[in-house]
Every structure is written in C-alpha cells, then in structure tokens.
Amino acid sequence: MAEAQNSPILDSARLGAPPSAGSTTAGAIAVAAESTVATRMSAPPSFDVADFPVPHGREEEWRFTPLERLRGLHDGTAVANGTMKAQIDAPEGVTVESVDRGDERIGKAGTPVDRVAAQAFSSFAKATVVTVPKETVLAEPIRVALHGEGGTTFGHTVFDIKPFAEAIIVIDHTGDGVRAANVDILVGDGAKVTFVSVQDWDDTAVHTSQHNALVGRDASFKSVVVTFGGDLVRLHPRVRYAAPGGEAEMLGLYFTDASQHQEHRLLVTHDAPHCKSNVVYKGALQGEGAHAVWIGDVLIEKTAEGTDTYEMNRNLVLTDGARVDSVPNLEIETGEIVGAGHASATGRFDDEQLFYLQARGIPADEARRLVVRGFFAELVQQIGVPDIEERLIAKIEAELEASV
Amino acid sequence: MATLEIHDLRVSVEADNGSREILKGVDLTVKQGETHAIMGPNGSGKSTLAYSLAGHPKYTITGGTVTLDGEDVLEMSVDERARAGVFLAMQYPVEVPGVSVSNFLRTSATAIRGEAPKLRLWVKEVKEAMERLSMDPAFAERNVNEGFSGGEKKRHEILQLELLKPKIAILDETDSGLDVDALRIVSEGVNRVREAGEVGTLLITHYTRILRYIKPDFVHVFANGRIVESGGAELADQLEAEGYDKYVKGGATA
Numbered sequence: 001m002a003e004a005q006n007s008p009i010l011d012s013a014r015l016g017a018p019p020s021a022g023s024t025t026a027g028a029i030a031v032a033a034e035s036t037v038a039t040r041m042s043a044p045p046s047f048d049v050a051d052f053p054v055p056h057g058r059e060e061e062w063r064f065t066p067l068e069r070l071r072g073l074h075d076g077t078a079v080a081n082g083t084m085k086a087q088i089d090a091p092e093g094v095t096v097e098s099v100d101r102g103d104e105r106i107g108k109a110g111t112p113v114d115r116v117a118a119q120a121f122s123s124f125a126k127a128t129v130v131t132v133p134k135e136t137v138l139a140e141p142i143r144v145a146l147h148g149e150g151g152t153t154f155g156h157t158v159f160d161i162k163p164f165a166e167a168i169i170v171i172d173h174t175g176d177g178v179r180a181a182n183v184d185i186l187v188g189d190g191a192k193v194t195f196v197s198v199q200d201w202d203d204t205a206v207h208t209s210q211h212n213a214l215v216g217r218d219a220s221f222k223s224v225v226v227t228f229g230g231d232l233v234r235l236h237p238r239v240r241y242a243a244p245g246g247e248a249e250m251l252g253l254y255f256t257d258a259s260q261h262q263e264h265r266l267l268v269t270h271d272a273p274h275c276k277s278n279v280v281y282k283g284a285l286q287g288e289g290a291h292a293v294w295i296g297d298v299l300i301e302k303t304a305e306g307t308d309t310y311e312m313n314r315n316l317v318l319t320d321g322a323r324v325d326s327v328p329n330l331e332i333e334t335g336e337i338v339g340a341g342h343a344s345a346t347g348r349f350d351d352e353q354l355f356y357l358q359a360r361g362i363p364a365d366e367a368r369r370l371v372v373r374g375f376f377a378e379l380v381q382q383i384g385v386p387d388i389e390e391r392l393i394a395k396i397e398a399e400l401e402a403s404v
Numbered sequence: 405m406a407t408l409e410i411h412d413l414r415v416s417v418e419a420d421n422g423s424r425e426i427l428k429g430v431d432l433t434v435k436q437g438e439t440h441a442i443m444g445p446n447g448s449g450k451s452t453l454a455y456s457l458a459g460h461p462k463y464t465i466t467g468g469t470v471t472l473d474g475e476d477v478l479e480m481s482v483d484e485r486a487r488a489g490v491f492l493a494m495q496y497p498v499e500v501p502g503v504s505v506s507n508f509l510r511t512s513a514t515a516i517r518g519e520a521p522k523l524r525l526w527v528k529e530v531k532e533a534m535e536r537l538s539m540d541p542a543f544a545e546r547n548v549n550e551g552f553s554g555g556e557k558k559r560h561e562i563l564q565l566e567l568l569k570p571k572i573a574i575l576d577e578t579d580s581g582l583d584v585d586a587l588r589i590v591s592e593g594v595n596r597v598r599e600a601g602e603v604g605t606l607l608i609t610h611y612t613r614i615l616r617y618i619k620p621d622f623v624h625v626f627a628n629g630r631i632v633e634s635g636g637a638e639l640a641d642q643l644e645a646e647g648y649d650k651y652v653k654g655g656a657t658a
Contacts, residue, residue, distance in 0.1 A: 361515035375502030
C-alpha cells in the first residue's frame with residue numbers, strides 16, 4: 001500500500017493572508033522563543049566533521065534516511081577514490097578558478113548542517129570558484145557538467161555573483177558514483193540568479209549536497225532542483241538573506257522510481273526584514289520501495305518584519321509500494337509579517353481514476369500521462385530555462401514509458 | 405439509428421465468501437431518442453447495471469450479451485466503449501489530482517471525436533456549455549472533481565454529456581444529493597441533449613423526483629437483479645404512490 005505520512009499537527013495553515021485553496025496538509029506552525037529547527041539537530045552547524053557524532057538513524061535529521069545506503073559517507077569510512085569528470089562552460093566575462101580551502105569565499109554562504117555535509121567539506125581537495133563580475137548580464141547559462149565514473153568523490157563549488165549581475169547556472173549530474181559536495185551561491189546586491197541542479201544519475205549513484213544561498217539586498221534568487229536518478233539522493237537547499245528586500249523562489253521536481261530514496265530538506269531563514277520566499281516542490285512516485293522525503297522548514301526570526309513566505313509540497317503516488325514523508329514546518333518569531341503559510345498533500349492515482357478517464361474515451365496509457373503531465377506542467381513552466389524544461393518533459397515521458 | 409441491446413445479462417462480483425451474482429438476467433433495448441427510467445430499491449443492482457455497461461473491472465460478466473448497433477460491447481475495453489458512444493454519468497465522480505477540467509475535457513473530446521477540436525471553436529463550445537449549466541468559468545481551471553461540491557460534480561458530469569454527445573447515455577443516480585435548483589439545472593442539461601434526438605437515455609434513479617423534469621418514455625422496475633415490470637410514465641406515478649414494497653416481497657432483496 002502507498003503510505004503518506006505527515007506530522008499530524010495542523011491543517012493547511014496561513015497567517016496574515018487568505019487560506020490556500022483545496023489543500024490538505026500536515027505540518028507545524030510554531031510561534032516560539034526558541035527555534036526547534038536548530039534545537040532538534042543533533043549538533044550545531046560546523047565545518048569540521050569531528051563536531052558531528054556518527055548518526056545511528058533515530059536522529060530527527062536522519063530518521064527517514066537509509067544510512068546503510070550512504071556508502072560510508074556518514075561514518076567516516078568513505079574515502080576519496082573515485083573519478084568525477086567535470087566540464088564547465090562559462091560565457092565570456094565569467095572567471096573560473098581552482099582554489100585552496102583557505103579561500104575566504106568558501107563557506108561564506110553557509111555552514112554544513114549535518115555530518116555528511118561536514119564530511120564533504122573536510123574532504124575536498126580543491127574548490128572551484130566561479131565569478132560573475134559586477135553588472136554583467138549573461139546571455140547564456142553557466143553550465144557545469146559532472147559525470148561520475150565510479151568511486152567516491154568530494155567537492156565544493158562557490159558561485160560568486162557580484163552586485164547587479166544576472167546569471168543562470170546549471171549543474172548537471174549524470175553517471176555513477178558516490179558524491180558528497182557543497183555548493184555556495186553568493187547573490188550580490190540587486191543580482192538575479194537562477195540556480196538549477198539536475199540529478200539525472202544512474203540508478204546506482206549516491207549523492208548528498210548542501211546548497212547554501214546568501215541573498216543580497218534587493219536581489220532575487222531562484223533555485224530549481226530536479227531529481228530523477230540515483231539510488232539515494234539527499235539534498236539540503238537552503239537560503240539566507242544578507243540584507244533586506246531579497247526574494248527567493250525554490251522550485252523542486254522529483255520522480256522517484258522503485259527502490260530509489262530521494263530526500264529534499266529545505267530551509268529558508270528569514271533573518272532580514274522585507275524579504276520574500278516561495279517554495280514549491282512536486283514529486284511523482286512509482287514502484288516498490290520508492291521513497292520520497294520532503295522537509296520544508298521556514299524560520300522567521302524576530303528581526304524579519306515584513307516577511308512574506310509560502311511553501312508547498314505535492315506528491316502523486318502512481319502505484320502501490322511507494323512511500324512519501326512530507327513535513328512542512330514554519331516557525332515565526334515576529335507577528336509583523338505580510339504572510340506565512342504552508343501546504344502539503346499527497347494524492348494517489350488509482351484504478352478508479354483510471355476507470356473514470358477511460359470511461360471518457362481516454363486510453364489507459366494516455367490517462368496516466370495526462371495525470372502526471374498535468375501534475376508537473378505548471379511547475380515546469382516556472383523554471384524559465386527552455387532546454388531544461390524540454391529535457392524535463394522528455395524525461396517525465398520516459399519515466400512513464402518505463403512504467404507501462 | 406443507434407440501438408443498445410441487453411440480453412439476459414448476468415453479472416457477479418467477487419466477495420470475501422466467493423462470487424455473488426448481482427444481475428440475474430437483464431433484458432432491455434434502448435433506441436436512439438428514447439428515454440428509459442430504471443427505478444428500484446437500494447441494492448437491487450441498478451448501479452451494477454450501469455457500471456457493467458461501462459466496463460468497470462470490478463464486475464464479472466457471467467452470461468448474456470450487450471451490443472451497440474450489433475457490435476459486441478462486452479468485448480470492448482472501457483475506453484473503447486466510450487469511443488463507441490456509451491457514456492456513464494457517475495453517481496460518485498472520481499477526483500483526478502493534477503488534471504484540470506479544461507485539459508480533461510479537451511483530451512476526452514479529442515479521444516471521442518477522433519481528432520483534436522479546433523482550439524477557438526472548442527473554447528467557445530465549452531464556455532457556452534458551462535454557462536448553460538450555470539458553472540463559474542473558473543471551474544475549468546480546477547482539478548477534475550477535486551473539492552467539488554455534490555452539485556458541482558453532477559453539473560460537471562452533465563457538461564461532459566453535452567460536449568461528448570454519446571449515442572447511449574447512462575445516468576446513474578444523477579439526481580442523488582442535489583437540491584431543487586441543482587436538480588433543475590442538471591435536468592435541463594439532460595433535456596437539451598435528449599431534444600437533439602440523437603441519444604438513447606438510461607436514467608437510473610431511486611426517486612421519482614427527477615422524472616418531474618425528465619419525462620421518460622418507458623419506466624422499468626428493477627428488483628433483485630432484473631427488470632420485474634415495465635410500463636410507460638404512469639408506472640412512475642404508481643411507484644410514487646405505492647413504493648417498491650410489492651416488488652421486494654417476492655424475492656430476497658440483494
């Protein structure tokens with residue numbers, strides 16, 4: 001049977017704005033002096049792997065993750081023995097450097113929040129820093145192609161987008177391997193950045209990554225996370241604001257097949273006033289043992305007056321045997337906000353739905369495509385990178401073909 | 405002229421304690437332009453007849469034949485039956501997450517008509533049909549049946565009936581759960597389709613209320629898995645006055 005598990009605390013909730021239509025959700029809105037986002041972690045953020053105890057699986061941040069499939073990334077037994085073929089296509093004006101870990105730009109956007117992210121930080125040899133100079137508007141995306149050729153690799157990449165620059169960044173992960181890496185995105189004042197991370201791994205790959213975005217004054221940042229492949233993928237897309245007036249949009253799309261574990265753990269920290277955030281993640285699941293996890297944390301700190309935030313997770317379970325854990329969590333430490341809300345819902349495509357569509361003349365395979373395409377369509381259109389949108393639609397079709 | 409012929413139809417469902425026969429030899433012929441009301445007590449097998457004709461996988465045909473203009477309906481898949489011209493307006497329409505009403509209607513019309521309707525004409529056609537059923541245009545952007553009220557679900561079913569123009573329309577308890585206004589609007593929709601004269605209608609209902617709006621040519625009393633009496637519209641009046649008692653006493657109620 002398909003299971004949909006949520007923390008049963010509150011129904012669809014929104015403060016300071018009208019309720020969202022037609023959604024059911026489970027999650028929490030807490031107005032508290034002390035943040036549980038911080039206190040429920042087993043250790044505070046740190047760059048040093050030794051500061052984190054080896055997880056045993058019952059910790060809040062690890063309870064959904066099959067540790068035995070992390071290939072030693074979590075307990076110190078993983079060693080860098082693999083090959084990751086990297087190709088960076090950078091438009092003119094963009095600089096790409098390979099730097100040592102002492103470089104001051106590394107780690108500025110965020111600190112590792114779990115042992116695996118800290119392991120990646122402690123283990124990388126050289127970091128890559130990609131810089132888009134001030135006021136440079138790129139006509140073409142910066143493309144980073146990472147193709148795993150087996151074994152374990154660690155990495156760290158910094159994208160430093162200077163004030164008033166505009167850039168689209170696409171990181172594309174393919175092939176096989178065990179990959180632990182962190183990505184920092186420094187979004188300068190008034191800059192506009194779209195950051196796309198595609199996880200199109202072979203079904204044997206393991207990938208963990210923490211994406212840290214630091215959004216400058218009046219800057220806008222869009223994160224697009226697309227996860228199709230991998231045996232286990234666990235990502236931490238995170239946003240913080242360096243100054244007032246920033247906007248962040250975080251879009252995610254996953255298609256979880258039999259035996260895949262795909263986990264997305266988001267955090268938006270509103271620590272500056274008058275910033276906006278909007279989170280939309282959608283996933284489809286099919287096959288025995290398909291497991292998707294979505295954790296959506298939004299923290300509105302006392303200083304963040306005028307915040308406007310909304311987060312949503314939708315899941316579509318196509319077959320028996322798949323499982324979704326969806327936990328939205330909103331913490332508000334100031335009442336002086338424009339709006340804050342969240343929603344989570346998990347629906348099933350079942351025989352009765354199939355019958356209904358067929359009874360209107362629609363053949364079975366087309367009915368299934370109709371449902372999945374419709375489910376993702378709106379989200380795909382928001383990505384704004386045409387070749388990624390096309391590839392996504394093709395990929396969704398291919399996933400559906402494989403299931404029939 | 406389209407004709408649906410049901411002959412000695414026998415249908416079972418699988419239950420925990422083995423298979424149970426629900427339809428026990430149904431004979432009925434519905435011709436284009438005719439309206440047949442099938443009335444009967446709860447559990448008599450009316451809805452089973454409706455779902456069996458549409459091809460729901462839960463029901464097993466154990467005997468008899470169903471043909472549409474001589475073609476064997478029972479051999480067809482669910483979608484083939486729909487494309488052949490059989491339409492079932494469901495008592496409990498199913499929610500389909502992720503599919504908007506407009507996308508659903510267009511996909512369905514494309515399947516039934518064999519080609520995609522011209523976009524501009526189609527938009528107009530849907531808009532007008534929705535207006536006739538007093539449906540808010542915003543309705544088209546909602547997901548199919550998701551969060552619809554009982555009345556909205558039934559209007560949506562009749563909207564499809566109007567757009568898909570079937571040869572045989574089976575309306576399964578379309579009147580259930582409707583208030584008087586909604587019942588009138590839905591009935592007017594059915595009547596518009598009937599007045600075109602191209603559809604044979606099988607109106608399945610427990611109550612006579614809807615028959616004040618939709619006048620049947622024939623009324624059949626359904627009890628214990630078969631038709632036990634047939635007559636004209638006056639039979640409905642008799643049922644209104646006397647109820648189903650005399651039909652359920654003889655045989656065990658299913």
